[in-house]
Amino acid sequence: MADKDFDMPDVDEAEEEELGGESEFGAAAAGLQKEGEEREIGKAGLKKLLVRSGEGWETPDSGDEVQVHYTGTLLDGTKFDSSFDRGEPFTFKLGQGQVIKGWDEGISTMKKGERAIFTTPPELAYGDAGAPPSIPPKSTLKFDVELISWASVKDICKDGGIYKKIITPGEKWETPKDPDEVTVKFEARLEDGTVVSSTPEDGVEFCVKDGYFCPAISTAAKTMKKGEKVILNVKPQYGFGKQGREAQGNDSAVPPDTPLVIDMELISWKTVAEITDNKKVLKKILKEGEGYEKPNDGTVVKIKYEARLLDGTTFERKGSDEDPFEFVIDEEQVIPGLDKAVATMKMGERALVTVAPEYGFGEVATEKELGVVPANATLLYEVELLSFVKEKESWNMDTPEKLEFATKKKEEGNTLFKLGKFARASKKYEKAAKLVEYDSSFDEDQKKQSKVLKVTCNLNNAACKLKLKDYKEAIKLCSKVLELESQNVKALYRRAQAYIETADLDLAEFDIKKALEIDPQNREVRLEFKTLKQRQIEYNKKEAKLYGNMFARVNKLESVDTKKIEA
Template structure:
């Protein structure tokens, strides 16, 4: 391939030419010939390939080929040599016609490409075998390819998959990954190695490339990373320490990385104060709903390891049981249970606001101090979901609606407006025309300062019962509140705008002498 593999620099493929090939993997039948793109490249299919996948720029492809002139003169053949040819696609290592055409091939496919001079060796040719302005024909068989991805899209980390992983999920920033890795300099010098290290993706380990790479990997995947200095140790390098060797300044690293497994970590609450780490995946997709009865194995601990609660782990010990969304347990545990599947084992970190707050709490085995973060290891053994409205008959809906309305009223009186609004929502699922529930939910929204949702409910209630005195009075009060809020907003933004004007005036005064001087 000496005469063929490197085109002259001016013949290298520009970005626009590379991009247009992405749209042209034509659907073809054996024996059919089609033009690829608009520069005269033709492809004739000789043998269909496997599956649907095709290689991309950056992939390392392996092919067999035979190249001839239009008169049938053979000038090169990997088949005759008995050695397949390997190159990196889309990097200008071969003529343009190859970079474009092979991107349209599937594994095992065989085709003839007719390549015009502009996509081959142009006016100069490649003496002595290829004359000037020669149109070439190549019979190419795509044997295989190895995926190589520019994972940061800036040339900083190239990832070559050595062993495919399982399923489709990738770790996220909060997750804890277990990896094996080996890092070497370009000359092969070993600088670091681990047969198993666990770290949080967002916090990283060894060098920035590891956390960037694992977010693109599947469980069990093994890859070779080519890491440029910006994702390694930069212009300063790294001195030797412990078992790790020194990394020189501006060094490129070769890192073999295997993603053994990971534990999924998620935030149960939006403020990230209840964190769940899955230790064992549960079954299926179903989870408890609000009002479900859940049965758990449960160990509660303080930060120093003191166990304050343990249920369901000893022979004859009852499981820990409660009904969700009924304030029977601390809020963090209640909300976390709603995210779990049957059989799931999880580790919970619960901040004081979602635990026992600012007062001491006597538990089964120890006292939980005030303002204390607590930790639970939880296994969801089973759960019985509360019956959903669509599974109820008419009588059941009437009874359930009445019960939810009573619960909502009790929560409203207790000042628990968010939970009250949820109860009224359940009523409305069963009876969307219930004016009382709409009115009550609007009141809950007003107390939560969500005036737009409150207005929506009030308007709907008035559509159903235009003469309802209570609802009309509430709407009048709501409109007054909305005027007050709008007035406060206007005053706030007015003051802000005024300060901006004052600042601009001050700035312009300071600049006036300079303007005068410049004229002088």
Template sequence: ISVNDICKDGGIFKKILVEGEGWQNPKDLDEVFVKYEASLEDGTVVSKSDGVEFTVQDGYFCPALSKAVKTMKKGERVLLTVKPQYAFGETGKVASRDEGGVPPNAILQINLELISWKIVSEVTNDKKVLKRILKEGEGYERPNDGALVKVKLIGKLQDGTVFVKKGHDEEEPFEFKIDEEQVVDGLDKAVKKMKKGEIALITIQPEYAFGVFDSPQELAIVPGNSIVYYEVELVSFVKEKESWDMNTQEKIEAAGKKKEEGNVLFKAGKYVRASKRYEKAVSFIEYDSSFSDDEKQQVKLLKVSCNLNNAACKLKLKEYKEAAKLCSKVLEIDSKNVKALYRRAQAYIQLVDLDLAELDI
């Protein structure tokens, strides 16, 4: 039987007693469910549990448990030999009513079994929207922007108050379109990362939920600055058609539609979302080898107006390099386009490229 030095410093040796299944290991954010028994070298049991759940990065009992579970597979059972630095160190641990004491500098033997775990992932890079999978979905497909999704959901506050409930008690599933601001931002982003049939618990910080003010919902008021929790089942979804499934006329129509949506968002001051619409519009007509001559003319006009409008978004967002690039793309198509020259000059001024700005003006 192989013995692994899992921290590469001789601090924790792991001997596998029962092999686990699959290939995945728990990660820092995941919630693991384990059984363990910890004893001193003379066999005295100091702590045991037939089932305890904890978040890997928060750890449990002693530092060795979370270090070890990150190397284990589902169903794996191991014997750990733990040096003091990953147990209770030079101070040891005082006995309590439920657990025995650990003397200073004691080595522990821990029998540990990883029964299961719930995968928790970051939906946003700032850890403010977390998705914990309660039941795995099927296949690989996930909704895209514009997809029509059907969900069952229950929204709760931290104290358990239910503020919304949809698609339960024989009610039809709740339908909404991804990236159309029909639900709070955190829910929108999380559902986009779900698979059909998946059930997940989504934890959303106020910035991605209802913000700083009280918000009356269907069944209760969500107070300002509330963290909210949604239990969501993705019943089904229909993806928005992608460009490779369209003929040339459909691509031009889809690009025109996205451009109009972008214009509405721009007027409403929603520059990030408007910019995404203009980018999507251009992606439909990017490669124009199969367009007829008439269509090529339409495509040219659309590309010019979408890139110009997107440059205006980027100027508003203070993303001056991007704005300049988009104007340059327009000038490749139409070298005397006044708006493009003017907007590029604005961008260059902000980038303190005054010589280049003067050329454009």
């Protein structure tokens, strides 16, 4: 049957909408059908007799370009068309109204290589009119269909602007993100075949978010897997729009409002990760690591690296394969940017780390072994993680080990607190408390030890949070202590401090009064009570002023209204 014979029949548009689209039966259920078995697809009377099972489990989606062989007959066996007879498969886009509804619905349930006979009622074929002279009105038809293959065609922007046809599937499942650097090869043509731009055989490298040539290239790259080859049909809004593009170098001109056809391959890409939320430390992976484990705080890592300025000047080299450089994560033994980046690496990974001055040597010029790092310098570290030994995880510890390790972390926290390093001290206290948080399996003596550790670490962590002005966390930590010791004066005192800073003055007063009931002579609590009273006076003054201004405005409005009435 010629392509034109498969144009949609004159069916009411609303009916067309209702009957078309993906069947309720679905591809997954179709996969359970046995050879020789006939089943109904959907609710409109379409029946499918499975003649030969297909390969795998995938079925084509709406928009995919499918290639089939078929024979069409009337119910009495009269043949009206056959691609088998012509020796040429028929190609069309599924779900786009290019064929009768029964085909769109039925073929969407088929696998590659599958053969099936579809009994198609008039509503899903040529309706009341038929297709004279071959197909009488109101004809039920049989189609013997073999699905040869299909190419995935996706509307990747969901607006018809870029259709992507996959020629060669890519590897794995990952796709590039905006910060990543991709290497692609492409040839861009006008619809008449005129080549307007092409890359060298080894492709071109660019950052996805920066784009290259035209917007369609970077947009498509974010949907592609490594090694994937595609054909892009690009509308002008994703090409060069109404302005077009003048000839540049070896590239030809693109006229205004001109669609493009682009053959494109994603050769490879380098993942660029934002290590810090403020994008001040970036990591570009040059060689993928092994496994999935990464260093955590306290891990002993062995690395080698070369450090450079942005102009390429090398100012430091550390470590080698035979004699690696060793340091402990989160112990301030290297600059913060390098510390944070290495903590995200896998064994054997090699990366280029870009470090802003805030995470490097800051505003001070620093002399290193191979040169001077100027003030406010952005740094580049090419670093390889050779090996690491993680601290023992809690689930691998027995109870005595947990208690011992928690005590060690608490003492490390105390040292850091005295040095004014409150953020790092907080992390030590938090780790110690977590180690003994669940103590139901401890014996009585161990439970007593764990309680002391939990109270001490949470109280000390609350003190850190107060210094860091994280008042909500300070309140939570003090509340945890009070669940264990309801008469703990320090917990009441520190929670009151946090309440004062968050303007919860009534709650602060409650905690301070309770603390003074327990320890009336506590000097720190009494001083905090004075602070609270001063805050309350200031608050009351503000309230009085606010309401005073409010009443003044109300009186003024009332006076104006009175004058209007008198007038």
